[in-house]
Amino acid sequence: MSYPGYPPAGGSYPPASGPYQQAPGGYPPQPGAYPPQGGYYPPQPGAYPPGAGYPPQAGGYPAAPGGGFPPQAGGYPAAQPGTYPNMPPAGQSGGWGGQPGFGAPGGGMPQGYPGVPAPGQQPMPAFPGAPNPSMPGYGGGVPTGPTPPAAPAVNKGYRGTIKDFPGADPLRDVEVLRKAMKGFGTDENAIIELLGTRSNKQRVPLKAAYKTTYGKDLVSDLKSEVKGDFEDLVLAMLKAPAHFDASELKEAISGAGTDEACLIEILSSRSNAEILEINKVYKAEYGKSLEDAISSDTSGHFRRLLVSLSQGNRDEKETVDISLAKQEAQKLHAAGENKVGTDESQFNAILCARSKPHLRQVFHEYQQMCGKDIEKSICSEMSGNVESGMVAVVKCIKNTAAYFAERLHKAMQGVGTKDRTLIRIMVSRSEVDMLDIRQEYLRQYGKSLYTAISGDTTGDYKKLLLKLCGGSD
Template sequence: MATLIAPSNHSPIEDAQALRHAFKGWGADNKAIVAILGHRNVHQRQQIRKAYEELFEEDLIKRLESEISGDFERAVYRWMLEPADRDAVLINVAIRNGSKNYHVVAEIASVLSAEELLAVRRAYHNRYKRSIEEDVSANTTGHLRQLLVGLVSSFRYEGDEINAKLAQIEANVIHESVKEKKGNNEEEVIRILTTRSKTQLVATFNRYRDEHGISISKKLLDQTSDDFHKALHTAIRCINDHKKYYEKVLRNAIKKFGTDEDGLTRVIVTRAEKDLRDIKELYYKRNSVHLEDAVSKEISGDYKKFILTLLGKQD
């Protein structure tokens, strides 16, 4: 379930005019920006962008970028992009020299469906004039490259079939690799993770837990020091249960010294129209505190208002 609260009827033209009004004079009326854009779904936002362009002959997103700043700007910017285009931007930012948040690439590629991932690959072409695999592979080497390129290039079968025998065999392959910690089985682990259907992989992960009394993601936790193992861990968690994964990203983002606004924004903007309500419930069960309350203590200003609005807070 989503957290976004959007009216069933809205006028794109009136919204565009109200935004134009909010931009007037020194400093924008950020409250108005949040009140409008924080309550419109992806289709409505695209309509507003189109109406704004037609009425005022300027790009709404560019104007927003010049009117607002900081975390607020970054969150509104990501929110305004269509989901596939947003993921393309998130991947590009994650692999750009200097940032190297490779686990974000693994996250996006592992959470999306085959067709959704493909839409991101198309969006990446349009925006950067290169392919995702081209940029990912040019910035990585060895097993990390193999894993990430495999994940972003996958077009997984999405049927419900489970091959129980295969699950057992491949649970053992993963076990051998994790046990040895020598890395001579890593190519097989990468093959399994990047090519099998998610249904099959969950069966394999379950089989692993049944046999070894611990989940593969927990087992991997003591090896997540390098980028490869971090990305591997992320992919397994996202395939296994992406809502639980996102809950943990939020938990870590909040409890971090200084707050990880990028992680916080990414999860909330990406999931607000999808399953953020479920993630919120998981958060409450896990932490005995409401996500809104935890977030409220850590961030401030217009950024805080915007994030809380996307979290479904009634005005």
């Protein structure tokens, strides 16, 4: 059996050599489909990108009005009757990226995310995520007043590396996967090519489509065919974001020793809506609240820090009160450098409750007042997990892409690779800010992230990671 636009039945997938030859009637679709033939930018109401503009906030995640990445009411969508798991109904926002889910009722292409224009709309610049000068930048994260803090330049346009594959059909995609796993041996290249060119909202429905078509479990079949780090990466890519984060938190808490850095990484970098959805999934999957799990496995001020972050209750307004930022910088100075002993609870209250744009201003005021970075003050006043946790929160708020670049570098540094960290960051950031992380990696370490991954990993695992990386710099 063959389908228009997909590889012919008699050949391997992907083709063994030469450029992909499109079958008549295949990709690209006929007029009116992707890429659109007419229409102009800016998009019409309801299309991608959102009217408020998109790129990431200075030093932070891509933000919708109200802050966070992107904070949708209720977090990731619950499954709706008749749709694939975790996909929102047509016309509603939600999920990772806040656009109509793949496979939602109503038919047609999902609108826009990640980076695919709506029908009748001018396509975005060519991959990998070249800036679009006409695209309005979301400026709410820039503090007002005469002394704005230093912040990384805001990059315009979509900053992920993985985008929706135009016209992808889960029923056709699972046939490709089934063919790759049938018979003698496994066609790993076919699995890499398919998963590495589908967005998360196009990958997640494959599990339901596979079971519908073949009466078998896709995850079980993949486990029997692929092994090691490649298996872990493939299975991570088939999880919805909230489910993936919940499983990573569970492993960080209950695995061999507590992975404190993983707990801080996830809880300090997700939006309120995402954290609330993670809490729901964690309770449903593991029969215990995330807060209780954290409380039973950590202690002291580090536990307080994690519990505060796990509430998903950070202020997400984009406005900055300069006078309040000055006051809070003084409070932090009084609680640390200017006090015998350290009042960690004052740091906790400010770092976990205030908005990220506001905190960037607080850090700037602190630097102006004390003549030193707040991270250095924390390191001189605290120790152990609470020190590393507080420093990580500050770094993530100051410049999220730089924080993740450092995490990736440490994961690949020295003898042995922290593969769980490498997989988690590459999967979870591939549709968020991977282009920015690549820029920061090159700036900080003098070589591209692509080169670092190539030198530290091997085989099919390396090939799929490089798909997520998206290219060299």
